[in-house]
Amino acid sequence: MESVRRLRIIGKHQETPDTATFTLEAADEKALPAYRPGQFLSLILYPHGKEIRRAYSFSSSPATDKALTITVKRVVNGAASNWLLDHVDAGDEVLSASVAGQFVLPAPLPRRLVYLAAGSGITPVMSHLKTLLATPEGPEILLLYANRDSANTIFKKQIDDWQEQFPERFTCRYFFSREKNAAHSTFGHLNKSGFEEALHRFLGRRITGAHRRDTVFFLCAPNALMRMARMTLRVLDFPEKNIRQEFYQPVRQPALRTVDTTKTHTIRVVQGGEQFQFETFEGETILNAALRQGIQLPYTCKAGVCLTCLAQCTGGQVDLVFAESTRREGSGAMINTCIGYAASKAVDLKLE
Numbered sequence: 388m389e390s391v392r393r394l395r396i397i398g399k400h401q402e403t404p405d406t407a408t409f410t411l412e413a414a415d416e417k418a419l420p421a422y423r424p425g426q427f428l429s430l431i432l433y434p435h436g437k438e439i440r441r442a443y444s445f446s447s448s449p450a451t452d453k454a455l456t457i458t459v460k461r462v463v464n465g466a467a468s469n470w471l472l473d474h475v476d477a478g479d480e481v482l483s484a485s486v487a488g489q490f491v492l493p494a495p496l497p498r499r500l501v502y503l504a505a506g507s508g509i510t511p512v513m514s515h516l517k518t519l520l521a522t523p524e525g526p527e528i529l530l531l532y533a534n535r536d537s538a539n540t541i542f543k544k545q546i547d548d549w550q551e552q553f554p555e556r557f558t559c560r561y562f563f564s565r566e567k568n569a570a571h572s573t574f575g576h577l578n579k580s581g582f583e584e585a586l587h588r589f590l591g592r593r594i595t596g597a598h599r600r601d602t603v604f605f606l607c608a609p610n611a612l613m614r615m616a617r618m619t620l621r622v623l624d625f626p627e628k629n630i631r632q633e634f635y636q637p638v639r640q641p642a643l644r645t646v647d648t649t650k651t652h653t654i655r656v657v658q659g660g661e662q663f664q665f666e667t668f669e670g671e672t673i674l675n676a677a678l679r680q681g682i683q684l685p686y687t688c689k690a691g692v693c694l695t696c697l698a699q700c701t702g703g704q705v706d707l708v709f710a711e712s713t714r715r716e717g718s719g720a721m722i723n724t725c726i727g728y729a730a731s732k733a734v735d736l737k738l739e
């Protein structure tokens with residue numbers, strides 16, 4: 388079952404006109420949640436009396452910051468983010484579910500890291516950068532960072548300070564769509580030619596096998612920008628395994644399935660020393676079935692994006708219905724309960 392924590396806001400710092408960083412401490416008797424750079428915290432909020440959940444990446448790093456921070460940007464119709472920015476302040480408490488996320492640094496570290504971020508996509512990248520720049524003789528880093536202008540660029544001062552402090556290890560190229568002639572910047576949207584040119588400037592005109600093996604890319608931007616970057620990198624022959632992405636938006640919602648209440652499946656769950664079981668109807672996701680019966684399995688996005696709901700299948704079969712494909716998984720596979728439908732009479736799951 389999901390473990391829910393109480394956290395207290397102890398600071399709120401305005402980063403740009405529409406973005407603030409919240410500093411959090413434990414409001415219950417437990418220690419602060421542990422996390423890795425690049426992971427996120429799921430907040431459970433009640434803006435208008437109705438529960439909504441959102442994932443917020445840590446902008447702090449466990450290597451350099453005692454406190455936890457998350458950075459939140461105002462978005463059009465953003466029920467959770469806008470409510471946090473407008474109504475939550477130092478002294479208030481919020482509920483949080485799990486820490487999760489796979490946008491984490493590889494071990495061992497490669498020789499080079501290239502980041503592509505846009506807007507608030509910088510938040511998990513910030514957690515990486517703090518960690519990497521605190522590591523002596525860490526990798527060479529290129530950050531490509533797209534925004535409207537410098538006034539709306541989150542963490543710009545810190546990034547500029549790092550460029551001064553670590554000129555041999557850290558380079559940032561800004562892309563400003565509405566500001567000309569700013570230092571370290573290119574005017575215009577970040578597109579394929581700008582991306583390729585920045586890569587060549589970083590790696591040299593000729594991209595070698597060593598560059599391909601020893602450079603890892605992290606993309607955290609709107610889907611269209613990440614798609615452009617991924618395709619460009621694949622054309623340049625960078626291996627798929629060296630390209631990591633953080634998704635904020637589902638690519639497309641899967642079609643709704645018809646729920647057949649005459650057919651059921653049994654889901655047996657093991658978590659720690661505990662076991663419990665529940666039934667799902669045919670056409671109902673495992674997560675929705677659990678929640679309908681008052682069983683709190685962990686989740687945030689309910690769309691196959693955030694991976695908060697991952698469980699290991701240890702028996703039976705599960706259909707994972709993504710936006711554009713269905714994959715059948717069996718024993719040993721990690722499955723997302725939010726897009727997972729039982730495909731055998733019984734399914735066994737193991738939760739961390």
Ligand code: FES
Pocket residue numbers: 685686687688689690691692693694695696697723724725726
């Ligand atoms: S809840 Fe986000 S992937 Fe399932």
